[in-house]
Amino acid sequence: MEKDSSKFTNAFNRFEEWRNNVSKTASDKIGEELNLGSDTKKDATIDIEKLNIYIQNNHILKDISLQLHDKKITCIIGPSGCGKTTLLKSINRMIDTTEHVRVEGRVFVDGEDIYDKKAEITHIRKKIGLLSQRPTPLPMSIYDNITFGCRIHGMRNKKTLDKVVEKYLHATGLWDEVKDRLHTPASALSIGQQQRLCLARGLAVEPQFILADESTSALDPISSKNIEDLFMKLRERYGIIMVTHTLRQALRIADYVVFMYMGEMIEQGTADELFNHPKHELTKQYLSGVFS
Ligand SMILES: Nc1ncnc2c1ncn2[C@@H]1O[C@H](COP(=O)(O)OP(=O)(O)OP(=O)(O)O)[C@@H](O)[C@H]1O
Numbered sequence: 001m002e003k004d005s006s007k008f009t010n011a012f013n014r015f016e017e018w019r020n021n022v023s024k025t026a027s028d029k030i031g032e033e034l035n036l037g038s039d040t041k042k043d044a045t046i047d048i049e050k051l052n053i054y055i056q057n058n059h060i061l062k063d064i065s066l067q068l069h070d071k072k073i074t075c076i077i078g079p080s081g082c083g084k085t086t087l088l089k090s091i092n093r094m095i096d097t098t099e100h101v102r103v104e105g106r107v108f109v110d111g112e113d114i115y116d117k118k119a120e121i122t123h124i125r126k127k128i129g130l131l132s133q134r135p136t137p138l139p140m141s142i143y144d145n146i147t148f149g150c151r152i153h154g155m156r157n158k159k160t161l162d163k164v165v166e167k168y169l170h171a172t173g174l175w176d177e178v179k180d181r182l183h184t185p186a187s188a189l190s191i192g193q194q195q196r197l198c199l200a201r202g203l204a205v206e207p208q209f210i211l212a213d214e215s216t217s218a219l220d221p222i223s224s225k226n227i228e229d230l231f232m233k234l235r236e237r238y239g240i241i242m243v244t245h246t247l248r249q250a251l252r253i254a255d256y257v258v259f260m261y262m263g264e265m266i267e268q269g270t271a272d273e274l275f276n277h278p279k280h281e282l283t284k285q286y287l288s289g290v291f292s
Pocket residue numbers: 055056060078079080081082083084085086087098099
């Protein structure tokens with residue numbers, strides 16, 4: 001049995017090495033092309049205070065208090081059904097789209113209580129973009145996908161919109177791949193390209209935070225690595241909060257980790273604290289594969 005598992009680990013490590021080599025060119029290019037300009041953006045935080053969420057009277061999130069950091073990647077991990085996606089959706093009020101939901105507690109984004117009666121949802125979602133599990137291009141051209149949010153927020157000038165399209169296609173390493181077909185349907189792009197386009201669309205409205213819900217799980221290994229590399233670059237400017245099922249992915253990219261179990265936040269800390277010195281027995285069991 002031990003022999004089998006070491007065979008598996010060796011095969012996995014060889015696969016990772018291959019993937020790193022194959023994706024190196026693409027990832028170098030993203031590094032070169034990602035020019036987001038000088039960073040004058042002030043650091044923001046997300047403060048979650050005693051958040052409880054009930055769906056159809058089931059207590060889904062239990063008394064979560066947590067601070068999420070700007071310019072860092074925080075990975076939310078935990079077994080299936082523990083509430084990771086619900087937590088993510090509660091941070092930009094996507095949870096409001098769930099039927100029979102009740103929210104108690106408060107979520108402050110850059111000091112603003114997003115559950116305050118006066119809070120404006122469009123404004124909140126502009127501050128906190130969401131990248132879903134599967135790419136969700138709008139049924140329109142590449143160009144219109146990127147400018148969609150900007151137009152909603154009142155940007156009309158054609159030259160400014162052209163600049164936005166070029167900037168964020170560069171930022172996501174897509175410019176060279178699509179610059180000659182900006183006005184063709186986004187649906188014709190590969191799945192990996194579509195996911196980068198969705199990220200470019202989210203970035204174009206200048207959010208403070210990016211939420212990513214297993215955003216690489218539907219992608220092939222190379223496209224998945226490209227998105228990971230992008231996140232590593234983007235954290236110079238944005239706070240990224242990412243739900244992942246893959247512990248190896250969290251190990252590769254997380255600055256902070258939050259471990260959840262059955263609706264509760266069991267443990268949180270820096271990646272080093274949580275992976276190398278977990279305090280809670282449940283965290284230790286989860287990391288060692290006792291349950292998944
Ligand atoms: N719209 C809904 N109606 C009823 N129950 C829901 C709804 N959305 C989520 N739940 C329940 O809330 C709990 C948490 O779900 P959630 O999707 O947040 O978990 P998760 O940790 O992201 O799971 P997974 O890793 O499998 O995606 C689950 O028991 C789920 O069945």
